[in-house]
Amino acid sequence: MVNKLKIACLQVSAREYSDRFENRENILKMIDKAADSHPQLMVLPECVYPAYYISPLIVKNSLEFQKSTLVLITEVKQRAKLYKCYIALGIVETDPIENILYNSALLINPEGQEISCFRKSFLWHFDSHWFCAGEEYPVIETEFGKIGMFICSDGRLPEIVRCLSLQGADILLDLTNWVTSGFEKENLTNPQVEYMIPTRALENRVWIIAANKVGMEAKSILYCGKSAVFAPDGQIAKIASSCQEEILFYEISLEEAINKSIDNQINIISDRRPELYSELVQPTDTLPIYSIMKKKTGPKNPNPFTAVVQIEFEDNFKKYLQKIELFINNLLEQEADIIIFPECDFIFPENGEEIIHKIKQITKGRKALCAITLVEKADESYYKTTFLIESGKLRGKYRKTHIEREEKSLFSPGDLGLPVFKTSYGYVGVMIGYEGIFPEIARTLTLKGSDIIIWPSKFCNDRQIIICRSRGAENKIFVACSNSISHQSNGHSLITSPSGQILTSCLGKTEQTSLSSLNLLLSRNKNIVPHTNTILNRKPDTYKILLNNIHIEEK
Structure with missing residues (x-):
């Protein structure tokens, strides 16, 4: 296999269907122009012909x-x-036998042969008025490695890109029509380019090459451009403008996608625990979220005032306990309903019961839910455990199931599954630390009914920001990430909405708390736009590979 791949993203100007013949000539002209720089792969947008x-x-x-x-x-x-x-060419594909249309991507090889066809699966808005959905996620072997394709809103579902990745694809082509709105064409953008596709690249450690249009169709469909190359570390390697027809060239290093380790802490493929993800492939109407979405009533307290707390952990137990008590009392004074503390290190392993007892005392008789992550000793094992204490009573606990490399000599993997807890403030799920990077965990918690996911962490590189926004938007839930400032951890705690917006956030390297009111009823409306529902439009029977144990050798 070669080590480099020179790509060209052809950012084509949108044209009306009536201008399709002019459009065809422009497409061919752009291919000819791109060829002058000798790329080995060209990618064109979704439905580049005849029109979207x-x-x-x-x-x-x-x-x-x-x-x-x-x-x-x-x-x-x-x-x-x-x-x-x-x-790679995005077209409207006609099935003349069935008399149906697909929104399709074709991959043509240097011999002029069509070697792969992908049909858009997660249809967007009016797509379903004339397109049928695809149900296969093909991956093709080339001299550059395995290549997969997806189309635009398919990138909003973590399952589709994950299915491609688990088949061994290290290069993914995103033929897209990212739509947008805005006052100035020079500043147009879209949630996918801002954080969702960077998250897809990171959580799968793959290259993603995305080609979008610029301009407008039907005086209502405005494209944001910004064709881009997303690296396996989640960074944008190169990006085009939001308003100019242009060709984006970049040479990718294929070796970067071979290593599936993130920060030398987790292997994003081998460290999965598929035995915990069974909900991902179960029929939608059998899942807890299905019945919850149909309820006409919401949580008992549907608008919890929620606080993320970022603290520096003390070496002295007495000082640590005093700090916890001070933060909780201050937040109760400010009428916080949910209080979330960050992920801890291996500290005070013999004092967990004392900390829990103290929090029970503080919150007794108060309407508040406190989430604190501690070292839990059980028999001869230690677990990293998040305890949920509501109004002086232990509501439940979650033991971290996906253990990081530096933790494996200290902690045992959690043995309580991925539970969702019923509280006065809706259904609450928990993930800890690098677990947030595994898309299967947040999705499973959502399918089990979570209104909000509590995410204690201790990142030192701000990975939590794009991940938190993506988990919120792809699942249409609230995500509250409390990030430590101990040691190398840098704070920047945040709470995101079901649309991926940052509702509140904290400074870096500063002991601080930040609060936001959450309308939990928004978590039960899974419609993104008309005809596009992040739960009901999934295709669980096509995601079977998500339950496979796949081992990737460490490089």
Whole structure:
């Protein structure tokens, strides 16, 4: 396998369906122009031909563009062969036998042959008015490694990219039509480019090459451009403008995607625990979230005033206990309903019961839920455990199930599964530390009914920010991340909404708490836009690979 791959993202100007012949000439012209720089792979946007918006109000008969689409595909195949280049092309695909349409991505090899076809699975908004959904996630072997494709809103579902990754894909092509709004075309953006696709790249340790359009279709569908290359560390390696037709070139290092370890703490593939993820493939109407979504009433207290606390842990137990007590009392004075402390190190392993007793005393008779993460000793084992204490009573506990490398000599993996706790403030799930990077955990907690996920952590590199926003948006839930400032940890705690917005946040390297009121009813509305529901439009029977144990050798 070669070590480098030169790619070209062709950021094409959107054109109306009526201008499809002009559009075809422009597509071919851009391919010719890109070829001057000798890329080995070109990626074009979603439905680059004939157009994305093909409403029956505009297209009276799909037969009228079938012929010209086939002509374009033939011409693109000829150019792939001429330029000895792979080309990924987004088209409207017609199935003449079934008389149905798909929003499809074709991958053409340097011999001019179509070697893979992906059909958009998670349909967006009006897509379902004329497109049928795909149900397969093919991966193709090339001299550059295994390549998979997905289309636009497919990137909003963690399952689809994960299915491609678990099949061994290290290079993913995102043929997209990221839509947007804004006052200035130079400043247009989209949640996917800001944090969701960086998260997909990081949580799978893959390269993602995304090609988007610029301009507008149907005087209502505005594209944000920003075609980009996302590196396996979640960083944007290179990005285009939001308003100019252009070609983005970049040479990727294929070796970077081979190592599936993050921060030398977790292997994002081998450290999965599929035995805990059974809900991911169960029929939607059998899951707790399905019945919860149908309820006409919400939680007893649907608007909890929620606090994330970031503290520096003390070496002295008495000082530590005093600090905990001070923060809780101050927050109760400020009428906080939920109080969340950060992830701890291996401290005070013999004093857990005393800390819990103190918090029970403080919160007794008070309407408050406190989440504190401690070292729990049980028999001869130690667990990193988050205790939920509500109004002086232990509501439940979660033992960290996905143990990091530096913890394996100290802690045992949790043996209580991935529970969701019923509280006066809705259903609460918990994940700890690097567990937040495994998309399966937050998704499983959501499917079990969580309204809010509590996430104690101790990151030193701000990974929690894009992850927190993505987990909120992809699951349509609140996520509250309390990040430590001890040792190398840098704070920047935050709470995100079901749309991925940051509701409140903390400074770096500062002992602080920050609060926000949460409308938990928003967590029970899983519609993103009309006809696109992050729970109901999943296809669990196509995600079977998520339950496979897959081991990746450490490099």
